[in-house]
Each structure stands twice: as structure tokens, then as C-alpha cells.
Amino acid sequence: MESILSIEFTAYVALAVLLYAIRQAANIPNRYIPLAAVILGVAFSAFESHAFSFDVLVTGLKYALYGIGSVAAIKYAIEKAGGDK
Template sequence: MGDLLTIHFGVYVALAFVLYAIRKALKLPKRYLPILSIGLGLLFSWLEGWEITFETTLRGIEYALYGIGTIETVKAIFIKEDEK
């Protein structure tokens, strides 16, 4: 529960919004979302530390996973798509 008030939670939410905006703007299929999220997660992680290490790589992948999870959670709760 303590992570909700830290800067890392803000990064997850920011990454989720950026991923969702890019996906909608470019009309990318869902299958490209993990690749895009890992790339952006690594970029965000690199910008935090200004170095590429094993820890920043793992943190970037963590950002990517949480970003995708946040997108899917928000879509499941708030965005109701018509089922056909």
C-alpha cells in the first residue's frame, strides 16, 4: 500500500496513459502493445538513472508489466465495449 504514494506508482500510471494514447492514435493491434511497453519501460527506467544496468533493465520490464496491467484494469472497469 505504501507504493501508491511513491513516484514509482506515478511512472506506472504515466506509462499506461502513454501506451493507451499511442495505441489509439496509431491504431496499433493489441499484439504490439507488449513490445511497445517494454521499449517505453526501458526508456523511462533509463531516464531515471541515466545508465543502463541489469537493475534498470529489470525495472523497465517491471514498468512495462504494470503499465499493461493498468491499461487492462482501467479498460475492464471503466470502458465498456459493446459485445457482439
């Protein structure tokens, strides 16, 4: 249970929610969502560790990939629920 509530889980859930909100509010094309995710993920990782290194970059990319996957899952679930009606 502790690993579920860890900072990594919170970070990628927050990133996923932020990316979904940006996608809906700004109506930017889907091809720019991964770029925004990488920038936000690396920025959050650098903010979290108060430094920048290769490990911080990899952690930021991990956050970005998790965030993109979560946004895709949310989008698919909403489309699937709307298509059944």
C-alpha cells in the same frame, strides 16, 4: 501514503496513460502494445537512473508489466461500462 506517490507509482501510471493514448490514437494491433510498453518502460527506467544495467532493465520490465495491466484494466472497465447500457 508516501509509497503511493513514489516515482515508481508515477512512472507506471504515466506509462499506462501513454500506452492507452498510443493504443487509441495510433490504432495499433494489441499484439504490439507489450512491445511498446517494454521499450518505453526500459527507456524511462534508463532515463530515471541515468545509466543502464540489469537492475534498470528489470525495473523497466516491471514498469511495462504494470502499464500493460493498467491498460487492460482500463479497457475492461470501459467495455464493461459501455455494455451495461
